[in-house]
Amino acid sequence: MPAFLFVTVFLIYPVIDTLRISFFNRNSTEFIGLDNYEYVFTNSTAQSALLNNVLWLVLFTVLAVGLGLLFAVLSGRVRYEAMAKAAVFIPMAISFVAAAVIWRFMYAYAPEGFTQIGLINAAGTGVGLEPIAWLVEHPLPYTDVTLPGPLHTNNFALVAVGVWMWTGFAMVILSAGLKGISTDILEAARVDGAGEWQIFRRIILPVLSPTIAVVATTLVIQALKKFDMVWVMTAGNFETDVVATLMFKQMFNFSDFGRAAALAVVLLAAILPIMLISIRRFRAQEET
Amino acid sequence: MAGVRFKNVTKRYGKVLAVNGFSLDIADKEFLVLVGPSGSGKSTALRLLAGLEEINEGNIYIGDRLINNVPAKDRGIAMVFQSYALYPHMTVFQNMAFGLSLRKTPKDEIKTRVEKAADILDITELLKRKPRQLSGGQRQRVALGRAIVRKPDVFLLDEPLSNLDAKLRVQTRAGLSKLHQRLGTTFVYVTHDQVEAMTMATRIAVMDQGIIQQVGKPQELYNRPDNAFVAGFIGSPAMNFFEASVTNGPQGMKLDMDTFSVPVPKDRLSALNPFLKKKITFGMRPEHIHNREFLPPGCEADGDCITASPVKAKVEVTELMGNEIFLHLVAGDKSFLARVDPRTSAKPGQDIEVVFNMDNMHAFDPETGQAIHTQKEKGQGEGKEKVEKSIDLPS
Ligand SMILES: Nc1ncnc2c1ncn2[C@@H]1O[C@H](COP(=O)(O)OP(=O)(O)O)[C@@H](O)[C@H]1O
Numbered sequence: 280m281p282a283f284l285f286v287t288v289f290l291i292y293p294v295i296d297t298l299r300i301s302f303f304n305r306n307s308t309e310f311i312g313l314d315n316y317e318y319v320f321t322n323s324t325a326q327s328a329l330l331n332n333v334l335w336l337v338l339f340t341v342l343a344v345g346l347g348l349l350f351a352v353l354s355g356r357v358r359y360e361a362m363a364k365a366a367v368f369i370p371m372a373i374s375f376v377a378a379a380v381i382w383r384f385m386y387a388y389a390p391e392g393f394t395q396i397g398l399i400n401a402a403g404t405g406v407g408l409e410p411i412a413w414l415v416e417h418p419l420p421y422t423d424v425t426l427p428g429p430l431h432t433n434n435f436a437l438v439a440v441g442v443w444m445w446t447g448f449a450m451v452i453l454s455a456g457l458k459g460i461s462t463d464i465l466e467a468a469r470v471d472g473a474g475e476w477q478i479f480r481r482i483i484l485p486v487l488s489p490t491i492a493v494v495a496t497t498l499v500i501q502a503l504k505k506f507d508m509v510w511v512m513t514a515g516n517f518e519t520d521v522v523a524t525l526m527f528k529q530m531f532n533f534s535d536f537g538r539a540a541a542l543a544v545v546l547l548a549a550i551l552p553i554m555l556i557s558i559r560r561f562r563a564q565e566e567t
Numbered sequence: 568m569a570g571v572r573f574k575n576v577t578k579r580y581g582k583v584l585a586v587n588g589f590s591l592d593i594a595d596k597e598f599l600v601l602v603g604p605s606g607s608g609k610s611t612a613l614r615l616l617a618g619l620e621e622i623n624e625g626n627i628y629i630g631d632r633l634i635n636n637v638p639a640k641d642r643g644i645a646m647v648f649q650s651y652a653l654y655p656h657m658t659v660f661q662n663m664a665f666g667l668s669l670r671k672t673p674k675d676e677i678k679t680r681v682e683k684a685a686d687i688l689d690i691t692e693l694l695k696r697k698p699r700q701l702s703g704g705q706r707q708r709v710a711l712g713r714a715i716v717r718k719p720d721v722f723l724l725d726e727p728l729s730n731l732d733a734k735l736r737v738q739t740r741a742g743l744s745k746l747h748q749r750l751g752t753t754f755v756y757v758t759h760d761q762v763e764a765m766t767m768a769t770r771i772a773v774m775d776q777g778i779i780q781q782v783g784k785p786q787e788l789y790n791r792p793d794n795a796f797v798a799g800f801i802g803s804p805a806m807n808f809f810e811a812s813v814t815n816g817p818q819g820m821k822l823d824m825d826t827f828s829v830p831v832p833k834d835r836l837s838a839l840n841p842f843l844k845k846k847i848t849f850g851m852r853p854e855h856i857h858n859r860e861f862l863p864p865g866c867e868a869d870g871d872c873i874t875a876s877p878v879k880a881k882v883e884v885t886e887l888m889g890n891e892i893f894l895h896l897v898a899g900d901k902s903f904l905a906r907v908d909p910r911t912s913a914k915p916g917q918d919i920e921v922v923f924n925m926d927n928m929h930a931f932d933p934e935t936g937q938a939i940h941t942q943k944e945k946g947q948g949e950g951k952e953k954v955e956k957s958i959d960l961p962s
């Protein structure tokens with residue numbers, strides 16, 4: 280009973296209240312039906328935030344899991360394994376805000392002809408490339424090509440920082456999973472006639488897939504909740520808003536509680552199925 | 568179908584010589600058991616043959632092919648691991664089919680071969696299960712099945728029975744011997760258990776510290792061990808060893824163990840002559856020490872089964888095995904074990920008289936551990952060498 284009470288007070292009530300507020304106007308005085316949801320799905324700023332979140336979800340998750348797996352596999356083969364792993368994992372240990380500040384400096388931009396204090400532009404101009412306002416620009420670097428929707432350079436620059444931070448996490452978990460695969464099995468596959476790639480594809484990957492799923496789920500939820508890094512580096516400007524930053528702005532800059540609540544509900548609706556799937560998978564694993 | 572030849576193969580791990588100057592010819596269709604204590608380099612030798620480790624020195628041939636640099640998958644071998652190493656995410660069928668599917672074998676042929684192997688091993692009803700849903704014995708058979716379907720030239724097995732319980736191990740031993748006869752393929756089998764070696768092998772190679780100590784048929788190793796290590800390793804319970812002085816008395820040559828002495832049989836006199844007034848290591852298997860009251864048939868009448876000087880010994884512990892009794896005996900400061908007639912009623916603390924059947928004595932040079940063979944035994948040894956050399960393998 281206390282558990283039920285606890286869940287009601289701290290989980291169910293806030294959710295229901297948020298849901299309620301999302302159907303009301305900016306200061307919750309008047310019921311306005313689905314207007315706030317109409318905003319979320321039709322307003323161009325809100326749409327761009329949703330699309331940016333989709334970009335985060337896909338690109339961030341795929342890259343962090345992929346690179347994490349790559350580092351996990353490679354680090355197992357080098358002699359200075361512990362050091363290599365530590366190097367990849369360190370970003371995880373830094374506060375996200377501090378990391379965002381660091382990367383603001385890395386991406387810092389000054390117009391052509393001025394001294395570049397940003398490491399990347401300093402290096403770029405050092406080899407004769409033009410400086411790029413990484414956190415502002417939309418066209419692909421060093422081209423005039425502007426891709427539609429969230430596929431903008433500044434978004435990529437932000438996702439890259441997220442990947443930099445989370446690859447270490449993916450690597451550590453996946454590498455522990457790799458260590459759990461007995462070498463006998465890999466040797467059996469070798470004797471059976473599998474090459475390196477086939478061993479990876481047909482033995483390591485499937486055996487590791489539950490671990491990959493856990494890591495991916497964690498990262499997907501991270502991607503959906505992404506706030507800190509975007510807020511510190513661009514504050515959502517230049518069309519880099521994600522749902523969480525937009526929600527923050529609606530709430531505290533524009534004091535529109537209704538829209539903020541609607542954004543929160545959409546975010547929750549996106550996360551909930553992922554949580555449920557992973558809980559179910561977790562249960563299924565417990566049973567076998 | 569192929570024989571295997573190791574030629575002076577050496578494998579080092581850092582400073583550890585895991586396999587040291589290993590030379591061994593294994594004939595086609597042979598069931599060769601590599602036996603030795605833990606850490607003697609058996610697995611390493613097998614893994615060198617499998618292509619899972621690189622050879623430092625020497626050559627390995629399968630059939631007439633030098634395979635030093637041939638990758639594992641192209642060696643025509645299949646291996647059964649001690650842990651079975653089944654692929655956990657695949658069903659039994661998929662486990663067995665994996666090697667074939669990698670070789671792009673047609674689907675229906677894979678199916679026939681897997682089903683045939685499953686039938687031989689009696690695992691047909693398990694084909695749809697995952698490894699974690701199987702018992703240890705079933706997993707072991709699946710691991711065998713996975714090897715069988717590949718139709719390898721040589722089967723490699725590394726302690727495949729060590730994770731089974733005692734009863735299942737005995738059953739599986741017989742099963743493996745039958746399988747070997749049925750498949751007619753070369754088996755190379757690694758174990759630390761000399762009973763497995765004695766019961767299954769057509770030939771045994773005894774290893775210690777990376778070196779082959781002796782190769783021969785099970786009976787040869789038992790009857791005529793080349794050195795004290797092999798003598799002590801093969802046979803259960805293990806051979807008794809005594810430090811003995813070779814002396815000449817009024818009744819002829821004797822082995823003197825201070826508290827008791829035993830006469831040397833006539834056919835050993837010349838072999839032991841060079842050791843007169845020196846020490847040797849005298850070996851006697853427990854089954855060749857008899858209770859004086861229950862001498863085995865043939866022993867009483869036979870002059871070689873010397874009863875002239877029975878040895879008085881005190882019984883310390885008795886172990887009834889059903890059809891025989893093990894007596895832990897002490898004579899002076901010498902302890903030894905005798906495996907005697909089950910009618911023996913001796914109780915711990917009692918004194919009894921035992922007879923050493925000197926016909927079956929063993930003698931070893933205490934410095935080198937090498938057996939001191941009679942001319943006749945040496946002759947047998949040379950005969951054996953010739954047989955091995957006649958095996959048709961490339962050099
Ligand atoms: N991968 C390895 N790295 C270092 N030493 C090893 C390795 N494999 C085996 N050894 C050493 O080689 C020797 C022989 O080992 P092994 O062949 O496994 O013995 P066995 O199978 O007879 O028990 C042992 O001393 C062991 O410690």
Ligand SMILES: [Mg+2]
Pocket residue numbers: 609610611
């Ligand atoms: Mg071993």
